[in-house]
Amino acid sequence: MSTITELIHSIPVDPQTGAIAVPIYQTSTFVQEAPGVNKGYDYARSNNPTRAAVEKIIAQLEGGATASAFSSGLAAIDAVIKLLKSGDEIVAVDDIYGGAFRLFNKVYEKFGIKVTYVDTSDLQAVFNAITPATRLIWLETPTNPTLKISDIAAIGRIAKAHNCLFCVDNTFASPVLQKPLELGADLVIHSATKYLGGHSDLIAGVVIAKTAQLGEEIKFYQNACGAILSPFDSFLLIRGIETLHLRVKQHGINAQALAEYLEKHPAVGKVFYPGLPSHPGHELAKQQSKGFGGIISFTLKEDTAEAATAFVTSTNYFKLAESLGGIKSLLCHPAAMTHKSIPAEKRRAAGVSDSLIRLSVGLEETNDLLADLEQAFTKLPVPAHAENVLSA
Structure with missing residues (x-):
């Protein structure tokens, strides 16, 4: 059986x-x-x-x-x-x-x-x-x-x-x-x-x-x-x-596609997802797990809380909320939400930077989630140094 x-x-x-x-x-x-x-x-x-x-x-x-x-x-x-x-x-x-x-x-x-x-x-x-x-x-x-x-x-x-x-x-x-x-x-x-x-x-x-x-x-x-x-x-x-196995499978399929997209995006600093070969724990995760799950975290190249806030308030399908693991996609800004109780110096030492964003990838169609992230990236503010270059 x-x-x-x-x-x-x-x-x-x-x-x-x-x-x-x-x-x-x-x-x-x-x-x-x-x-x-x-x-x-x-x-x-x-x-x-x-x-x-x-x-x-x-x-x-x-x-x-x-x-x-x-x-x-x-x-x-x-x-x-x-x-x-x-x-x-x-x-x-x-x-x-x-x-x-x-x-x-x-x-x-x-x-x-x-x-x-x-x-x-x-x-x-x-x-x-x-x-x-x-x-x-x-x-x-x-x-x-x-x-x-x-x-x-x-x-x-x-x-x-x-x-x-x-x-x-x-x-x-x-x-x-x-x-x-x-x-x-x-x-x-x-x-x-x-x-x-x-x-x-x-x-x-x-x-x-x-x-x-x-x-x-x-x-x-x-x-x-x-x-x-x-x-x-x-x-x-x-x-x-009763539906755990089916849900976890689809969460993983969607998350893998989104992580690969994020890793190539020019506005992204670093992607944290064990399903990526670039992740330092990728091989170990393959050994002790049967998949890589539905959670992705990433930083922005403009590594500021302001940039993260602009992103997490610009999505449509990804709802800004604490928690994870549900059928609907969620995102959060850990430094200001789930990990706010941890002192800033401890957060940053553990890798939780000011621009870190966590995605809980849901069960929506993959292409719809990709499109939602793409349009949110267009809402990011232009970095100050970039504005200086443009004005020059």
Whole structure:
């Protein structure tokens, strides 16, 4: 049986009614036959049949023992960090999602958890950053937003040698393209808001654990802290996952065409997309992934925030918005939007320049998206030095 067929038929038919879609169990509590005797459910914060169904599907997708669904991607990250204690240290990717950076630095550092940021595409840098207090290595690959590629298997070996937990944010790749647990990760997280949901209509997060024991620890925090995914959003997430393989395939086809176009455009400074042979992580991405995804970032030759703003406010099909992974194309200016919480010097050091633009390539016709980018380039202001040349 193929992976796609297995996925589709892992979504259960309701045994009570025969409903082919998973029912939404919109209930807060469950009647018990006797004190402590129930049908597997007692209170909806602790468990819910609709949430249990999506958790089982996602655990199967990633090849994990368990999955826990949360009310947001950040709630999922928060649950993982709760595995640590005061005095523990994290080695994290430097080109990190701004929300994760804010959580690490503004919330957990004051509780005595230190975070060291390194370029995880440099294995020696990862190795050098580890101390006797390091308990967790935090990886995104591809990274957000400069799409660096890190060697999951090699970092997994480093983590194991130092008795560290190893967590991979697999949001950008999705389990269709990349399986971090098979490559040595202990935990995988997703902002399920993105590709897993796929329709820009829900907020959700998931943690997948390689072992049942680790999964139970995550589930303890899911129940104890209460940031659970609602029954309706669980239903929407299942609905999105049903078409995940088809959507990811088309996202990748469109993104490859747009990245090749951008690389040749005279107004573009640099293109970040692992599907391009010029990308430093291209060969590694080919080895550990089945595709290159639907996210592209690029800088402008006029490397200013003003030029970026002019571009992102001039597109038609690409809508200016935070988030990614939906069927409609989006674009954003990370320095002013998704990564604004990261200090400017740290942003720039990680490659997030003032003119960097991130595209979430949707499922529209490729030629329409190419035409939209082309007309936006015509709206860019003429650089001051060019005006001087023209006036001379």
